[in-house]
Amino acid sequence: MSNFLSKQAVASPNQKLRYWTVYSILFSSLLFVLFQGGKLAYMIFIIVVILSVYILSGKWSGIEYVKGTRVLTNQKGVNVPGESPVHVQLNFDFPGFWPLPYVIIRDQLIRKNGESSVYESTIIPDWKRKGEIQYVIPSLKRGFYHFSNTTCSTEDIFGILEHQGKIKMKYSFKVLPRIIDLPRWQLIDDVMKGTQNSSMITLSSRGTSQINGVRDYVYGDRISRIHWNATAKTGSLKSKDFERESLPRMMIILDCDQGVYESSKHFETAVSAAASFLKYGIKNHQIAQGYISFGNKPTYFEPAQGETQYDNVLNHLVEVEREGHYSLVEAMKKHKSFFSEGTFCLVISPRKNNDLIQTLNWIKHSDMTGCHICVTDPFSSESSIPWFKTIQSKGYHCIEIKHLDDLPNKLGGES
Incomplete structure (x- = not known):
């Protein structure tokens, strides 16, 4: 049995008060024997003594020395794909011999930003005093997570006293943004083949005599x-x-201005698009990929190849948040040292305004090639046709997506 609790576990009753209640009943029954006497008094005293011994002896049930292991049964490694459930399996071994009618397990999962969730389960140990529980965590937000101490508690059959034990089963993992496979990207294919009059080829990929x-x-x-x-x-x-x-260079520019996104889900689509392009670049082309985003402070990764670069950028995308307010073109001008001639700039942003047009103009005048990935809020009723006419009239590439699944067909279809 498994239940999802709120961010904080339910507080246990005041154990000291309950202990004193048991002692008071025992002492009262003793006074009853001393001052009243008789068979009834002795019978009540014996029953109270037996019950008190049973209740107080639960402290030595071995719950304080519990041992256990944790494993995520449906995951390999520490990377959890976005929007996938997490199957957790816990195994326990309770030392000692005192009977354990049942054990309540409270497992706490903490996100790096401080958010926490508690999952509660109840198990009945077998005759070897071992137990196992499995529960499923539904799809988690992208981010870094770790499990805190797991609390095991048990009570006597009357539910009077609770005895606890804590066990450290540390396990850390990260939930990646959702990444979709992009079999083909017509624009980058044309640029790589040289069929586009692109500064990416003429400036970034000059040939040697070798x-x-x-x-x-x-x-x-x-x-x-x-x-x-x-x-x-x-x-x-x-x-x-x-x-x-030098290798052709692609710079992924993720707009993190919190004012241009309608919701957190809207921003997640942009992050997932950036991660999908990152994966496409490393799998399909010999191309150096870089990344930059502007928030409260800029984050920059110089264009490079290899799994190390991919992992570094992906780790940033795991925890990037929408923050700050800024003009995109002014931010890029301010950090123009991050860009070099011949770079293919992929601007992922929901902006449909003059700021975005000025950004593409600045990219063009800096001898770079620009492409706008317009991430549109799926619930917006505003038409994008006027915006695309404006962009196309200026000779710029623009692709609109409302959902991440739209991306493969919008990039040229599957091959």
């Missing part, structure tokens, strides 16, 4: 780049693939 291999011919390649031997062997045009002086 041949790195052979690739398919792309319309626009110079004749000097054609690999004639490979062309003759394969029967189709092949081009020399030169090593690049």
